[in-house]
Amino acid sequence: MRLLRVGPAGAERPAVLDADDVAHDLTPLTADIDGAFLAGGGVDRVRQALADGLLPVVDLAGQRVGAPVARPGKVVCVGLNYADHAAETGTPPPAEPVVFLKAVNTVVGPDDAVLVPRGSVKTDYEVELAVVIGRTARYLDSQADADGVIAGYAIADDVTERAFQHERGGTWDKGKSCETFNPLGPWLVTPDDVGDPQDLAMRLWVNGEPRQDGHTKNMIFGVRHVVWYLSQFMVLEPGDVVNTGTPAGVAFGANDFPYLRAGDVVEAEIDGLGRQRHVLGQA
Structure with missing residues (x-):
């Protein structure tokens, strides 16, 4: 659904x-x-x-699509969760998930404008599989318990300002939490319609040029591991969003791709989860 x-x-x-x-x-x-x-x-x-046929039909023509979940309590992210992405950044694969948070007001609709921050020189893109939590997860006993707390999945673009992230004092949050830096959607797709979350192809384009072409089977820590692991350190609550990492192909990687500028168009898709398209503006 x-x-x-x-x-x-x-x-x-x-x-x-x-x-x-x-x-x-x-x-x-x-x-x-x-x-x-x-x-x-x-x-x-x-x-x-x-x-039962009880829901009236609604015309979506010309309507804006918002993020598929309202007012998430938190946005939790896992970094360096694809070996090819870790390699392109020159970082050894982590022994445990690398965890950071994004401000909740980074969450916008899938086609809303993404704002390049003032002073930015290295705004980057990251297509990611997002998990939306549906039941409280607190000290889950095993990875198998993760299925019972997942409401569904969506596309996220974990937009990042790399200079803020790496060159302005060593904390990631300031490069991750700029306004509009987490377009989400278009849909929240329930697990029964997604199937195996480790069997989804994911792609991203900038101005029509392919940049990322990855697959969730290449996660270092799979979805169930990530949700179980996070529950050992924090309580995940219904409506929370978990971004599970990005594959290779980011501008920060060793591929000479340019960073994003106002006017650029970013498109991202994941099998079965739809497609998002956002135009870069200037804050």
Whole structure:
């Protein structure tokens, strides 16, 4: 099932796409797709209402698509989680997941403008598989328990300002948390429609030029390991977003790709999760 939110920023309405790509309004069931909806059995209610034909059709033509989950409590990220990406940055593969946080207001819609920060010289892109948490995860006993707390998956672009990240005092958060630096969506796709999260191809283009062409099978730490691992250090709550790392092909890598500038167009897709397209603006 593919859940989405449409409408002006701050006034999005929840919707669902059926198997024929017809959109249906979810406002008879919920005011929004958020942590309370996910934790309270909202996905099951939507599935039943859709099967019973109870949800009105809604026209998405010309409507903005927002991030598919509202007001995440936190955005947790794993760095250097693909061996080819670690290699292109000259970094040994980590022995444990490298964890950092992004400010929650980095989350914007999949096609919203991404703003190059003032003073930026090294704004970069990173297509990533994002996990949306659906139930509280606290000290999970095993990796197998991760399946029970995952609400679904989405595309994220973990936009990063590399000079802020590496050259301005050694903390990653300031290069990761600039406004608009986490386009998310277009959809939240439930696990039953995704299948194996370690069997998804992922791609990214800048101005039509292929930059990243990777696959989730090449993660150093798989999705289940990441969710289990994070739960040992922090409580993951419904609506939280976990970005699971990016493959090779970033501008920061050893490939001479230019960094992003205002006016550039970034497109990213992951098998079964749709496609996002955002134009770079200037903060």
